[in-house]
Amino acid sequence: MLLLVPFLLWSGSMLGQTAEALLHQADTLFRARRYPESLVKYEQILHGSGQATPAMLLRMAFIEEGLGQYTEALYYLNLYYRRHPRQAVAIKMEDIAARHNLSGYQFSDLDFFFIWYDRYYDYLMAGLLLLSFLLLALAARKKRMGRFVLIRHGVGLILILLLNVAVLNLHSGASQAIVHHDGAYLMNAPSAGARLVHIVPKGNRLAISGRQDIWLKTEWNGRTAYVRQHQVLVVR
Secondary structure, three states: OOOHHHHHHHHHHHHHHHHHHHHHHHHHHHHOOOHHHHHHHHHHHHHHHOOOOHHHHHHHHHHHHHOOOHHHHHHHHHHHHHHOOOHHHHHHHHHHHHHOOOOOOOOOHHHHHHHHHHHOHHHHHHHHHHHHHHHHHHHHHHHHOOOOOOHHHHHHHHHHHHHHHHHHHHOOOOEEEEEOOOOEEEEOOOOOOOOEEEEEOOOOEEEEOEEEOOEEEEEEOOEEEEEEHHHEEEEO
């Protein structure tokens, strides 16, 4: 077991070096305007490690749009926007969606808030839990010492705990998905034998609120629907 630890550390280092080398090659090809070749390298990095630099995602979107692959272009722009919300990127997605008559790309201030909220959710929860623990420890210490615990300390602890509950419930964990296959079938239940709700053309974006086996839960025109996972590109 102990021998395995250095091997895992070495493997992780090698993978990082490989991704870094691939990124350098891809960037060099991109600057040379050898776009299809650079895209292959970028895809190797993204699918291999799941990691991507902001510039890399924008370059992938640029290449895909130039190749006429608007679905993939929107996917990479969505990945970028989820990690680095920028109004210019939202406008670009709306523009592509309008040109191809796609739905699901309306952006609001609330959407912007939830993206930032989901991004820093773990830190927010950790901070609130730490504050709750400190207040509880302070109250317990005063009680052990026979000192009176002020009412405001108890009220503050209750408010912090209520805020924890509110933050926990507010976190939706929802994601989005872009229809990748032309003619994705939305069903009214997670079953191939369920009733058809709608056939959605590729490029449209769906809000995903849950998952059941190979089915993703979404909504279409106010109705709950399910789509097979392999028919969409999930944006996380």
